Amino acid sequence: MNALSSSQSRKRAQLILIAMLITVPSVALAHAVVFPKTSAPGAYEKYVLRVPNERDVPTTRVELHFPPGLRVVSFGDVAGWALQVLTDTAQRITGAVWTGNLPKERFIEFPFIAVNPKDSVRLTWPTIQTYANGETVRWTDPDTAAKSPVSSTVVSNATAVAVPVKVSRTSLYISIIATLVALTALGLALRGKESGASQP
Numbered sequence: 238m239n240a241l242s243s244s245q246s247r248k249r250a251q252l253i254l255i256a257m258l259i260t261v262p263s264v265a266l267a268h269a270v271v272f273p274k275t276s277a278p279g280a281y282e283k284y285v286l287r288v289p290n291e292r293d294v295p296t297t298r299v300e301l302h303f304p305p306g307l308r309v310v311s312f313g314d315v316a317g318w319a320l321q322v323l324t325d326t327a328q329r330i331t332g333a334v335w336t337g338n339l340p341k342e343r344f345i346e347f348p349f350i351a352v353n354p355k356d357s358v359r360l361t362w363p364t365i366q367t368y369a370n371g372e373t374v375r376w377t378d379p380d381t382a383a384k385s386p387v388s389s390t391v392v393s394n395a396t397a398v399a400v401p402v403k404v405s406r407t408s409l410y411i412s413i414i415a416t417l418v419a420l421t422a423l424g425l426a427l428r429g430k431e432s433g434a435s436q437p
Contacts, residue, residue, distance in 0.1 A: 269299070269364040269376040270388045278392055279355045281310075286388075288366060289344040296339040298367035299347065302332040306354035309333075313348035338369075357393040364388065 269288045276282045290296045302323075303309055309330040312320055318337035325331050339345050353360075364376040364387070377387050 268386065268388065269362075269366055269374075271301075271362040271390060273390065275391045275393070276353055278353055278357060278394060280353045280392075281350065282353055283348060283350050284390075286347040286349075286362070286364065287344060288339070288347070288364070290339045290341050290368075292368050292372070293341050294369045294372075295341070296345075296366055297336060297369050298365075299335045299345075300332065300365040300367075301334075301347070302363045303330065303351070304358075304360040304362065306356075306358065307360060308352040309349055310352060311350045315345065315347055318345070318347075353392050357391075357395075360390045360392060362388040362390070 269286065272285050272287065273282070286299070286301055288296065288299050312322070312333065314320075315335065315337070318335045321334040321336070322330055323332035323334065333347070333349070335347055337345075361379070362376075366374045366376065374385055376385050378385050379387055
């Protein structure tokens with residue numbers, strides 16, 4: 238009887254852990270992000286825009302707008318993707334559009350090299366992701382706790398720069414609940430294991 242109870246406890250713990258993973262917002266994994274997150278003033282930096290596909294249809298277009306003061310000098314080739322460089326009237330590179338096909342549950346990286354501004358600044362990278370069904374997601378919101386936050390890079394001589402991060406109360410409560418559920422599940426699993434071990 239105790240062996241059955243132990244097995245049921247383990248299954249219950251596994252179900253709780255799965256439920257917890259489903260409860261935690263998946264949007265945190267679905268951001269279009271430019272790396273690195275920190276760089277030095279005036280640096281000749283290799284940046285990479287990483288774009289995941291979190292929909293059931295392919296991503297077919299990615300548009301990135303470069304921050305003022307950044308001088309983009311070259312792009313890396315990305316297999317299967319065509320590049321259109323956007324410029325202003327002075328022929329300064331202001332953005333890039335990549336078109337191709339990114340299936341669901343995949344990500345892609347678009348590399349480029351740029352010269353940073355000479356002063357300390359926070360660069361933002363507005364990005365527009367378009368899907369095969371015509372849906373677009375604008376990664377442009379300055380609120381880091383928003384559903385579609387804009388990526389940013391801190392340009393500074395400081396080795397460690399504290400960047401204020403806004404966290405919504407909902408996200409905080411969900412994280413606390415998820416942690417409590419995980420601890421409860423772990424406790425149930427350990428109790429079931431101890432019960433099974435005490436059987437003659």
